[in-house]
Amino acid sequence: MKRIYLDYAATTPTRPEVVEAMLPYFTEVFGNPSSIYSYGQEAKGAIEEARTQVADLIGACDEEIVFTGSGTEADNFAIKGVAYANEPRGNHIITSSIEHHAVIETCHFLEERGFKLTYLPVDGCGLVDPDDVRKSITDKTVLISVMHANNEVGTVEPLVEIGRITRESGVYFHTDAVQTVGHIPVDVDELGVDLLSMSAHKLYGPKGVGALYIRKGTKLVSFIHGGEQERKRRASTENVPGIVGFGKAAEIAKSEMNHEAERLTPLRNRLIKEFQERIDHIHLNGHPVKRLPNNVNVSIDFVEGESMCLNLDLENICVSTGSACSSSSLEPSHVLLALGLSHEQAHGSLRFSLGKWTTEEEIGRVLEVLPAIVAKLRAMSPLLKSRR
Amino acid sequence: MRDTGSRYSEKVMEHFRNPRNVGEMENPHGVGHVGNPVCGDIMELYIKVENNTIVDAKFMTFGCGAAIATSSMVTEMVKGKSIEEALEISNRAVAEALGGLPPIKMHCSVLAEEALRSAIDDYLSKSKGG
Numbered sequence: 001m002k003r004i005y006l007d008y009a010a011t012t013p014t015r016p017e018v019v020e021a022m023l024p025y026f027t028e029v030f031g032n033p034s035s036i037y038s039y040g041q042e043a044k045g046a047i048e049e050a051r052t053q054v055a056d057l058i059g060a061c062d063e064e065i066v067f068t069g070s071g072t073e074a075d076n077f078a079i080k081g082v083a084y085a086n087e088p089r090g091n092h093i094i095t096s097s098i099e100h101h102a103v104i105e106t107c108h109f110l111e112e113r114g115f116k117l118t119y120l121p122v123d124g125c126g127l128v129d130p131d132d133v134r135k136s137i138t139d140k141t142v143l144i145s146v147m148h149a150n151n152e153v154g155t156v157e158p159l160v161e162i163g164r165i166t167r168e169s170g171v172y173f174h175t176d177a178v179q180t181v182g183h184i185p186v187d188v189d190e191l192g193v194d195l196l197s198m199s200a201h202k203l204y205g206p207k208g209v210g211a212l213y214i215r216k217g218t219k220l221v222s223f224i225h226g227g228e229q230e231r232k233r234r235a236s237t238e239n240v241p242g243i244v245g246f247g248k249a250a251e252i253a254k255s256e257m258n259h260e261a262e263r264l265t266p267l268r269n270r271l272i273k274e275f276q277e278r279i280d281h282i283h284l285n286g287h288p289v290k291r292l293p294n295n296v297n298v299s300i301d302f303v304e305g306e307s308m309c310l311n312l313d314l315e316n317i318c319v320s321t322g323s324a325c326s327s328s329s330l331e332p333s334h335v336l337l338a339l340g341l342s343h344e345q346a347h348g349s350l351r352f353s354l355g356k357w358t359t360e361e362e363i364g365r366v367l368e369v370l371p372a373i374v375a376k377l378r379a380m381s382p383l384l385k386s387r388r
Numbered sequence: 389m390r391d392t393g394s395r396y397s398e399k400v401m402e403h404f405r406n407p408r409n410v411g412e413m414e415n416p417h418g419v420g421h422v423g424n425p426v427c428g429d430i431m432e433l434y435i436k437v438e439n440n441t442i443v444d445a446k447f448m449t450f451g452c453g454a455a456i457a458t459s460s461m462v463t464e465m466v467k468g469k470s471i472e473e474a475l476e477i478s479n480r481a482v483a484e485a486l487g488g489l490p491p492i493k494m495h496c497s498v499l500a501e502e503a504l505r506s507a508i509d510d511y512l513s514k515s516k517g518g
Contacts, residue, residue, distance in 0.1 A: 302450065303450070304428055304429075304450055304451050304452055304455075306452035306453055307404070307451065307452055307453050307455075307456060310396075310401075310404060310452075310453045314405065323428055323452065331426075332428060342425070343425040343426045343428070344425045344450075347425070347428040379410070379411075380407065380410045380411070380447075380448050380449055380456070381448065381449075381450045382421075382430050382431070382432040382448040382449065382450055383430065383450045385412055385432075385448055
């Protein structure tokens, strides 16, 4: 049975062209980019080319891109970096209640150290209200961090409107764009952001490399000390093969992204529509229209997510769930709870994220398999029994 | 020992795939209802008792793979046991019978033990009253 991978939002396979571009930098061109001889300078040149490729994908200048070890690191860098550098001016940060843990836990870290945090609510579709942003700004606010698209439910946030507000009030604006860069158009000037986090492995690049866009003139403290790399903002000998791979992946994404979004959207819509036809008591989570072209998130009443995932895995289908049973805490997804779902519904969620190798046949197979799994689990569900 | 993460043993997967004793029991002598939606696991366990011996056990569970497997295992383990013997069944015994559980799933075995105790309590209180 061929494996059906529908968890591209968790990670993507590295494209063969990307691997090929990376390979020479493990062996032939292994030099340290900080060395002055040609070996080193060749590696340095490759990094700068990758920087241009990544900058081009988001409409930035080369020198505004800092490579990091991951998207999570980029989020940490942006938020702590701005918070500490601007502390004399103010200690208030605004974020949303549906951010990735990389943002939320960084905010908690700062909160424990005396910063004041505002966590904005979202509506039932997962949208932040720009008016709430406006009302929450005080003369102590230094940073607003709202993600571009949510990793669980796929809702795309109104960044343009929020960007207008942050510009008017002179507050820095950060966005975690890990789920959007390389998938839908991202332009830092159009969005009005000052900082933007990215990750290579979400766009068919390698794991272990990310980047932070930092608009010229943004005040933030360096993240790692101990060298001149990345304009002293992030010391460490560069992950040259990883960075080269990120660059290549960004270049390919730029040329294929629109076409790919057009191909995936009908597949996504078919899943949403036919799930509802084949399974009763199923609900779409997230926004019906303002959502990523590759994301389907549903809650299925009376059944639990992990047991559905395991059953799908037995059919060689890989998806994820917002149920607590997939994590070490017993609480289900904070995102689904913030959307107003009950605990049962949050525990009964499944996320399907489509990608480059997703086919019409695969979607058909999922539509065939899931209803039987739901029926099997419902037959043993005490929640359903109590409704009879 | 190597960290096996959240992976389940073969025995857990076997019980998850083919759970024993699934379903609601008609006229049970004792019913245990434990868990809550917040933690994501709800178990209902039913027993039939004759001459102080549990002659049948069934369950209904909303929960993860480990919750279903521990429910299935505990209902298998109690059948044929006296009330006193059944009360001795610990969550560890259930987990061991399943070839172990990932550490973060041990609470599911606790739930199974609680479901059993609650069903026995229910039976005892009813039989006293009757």
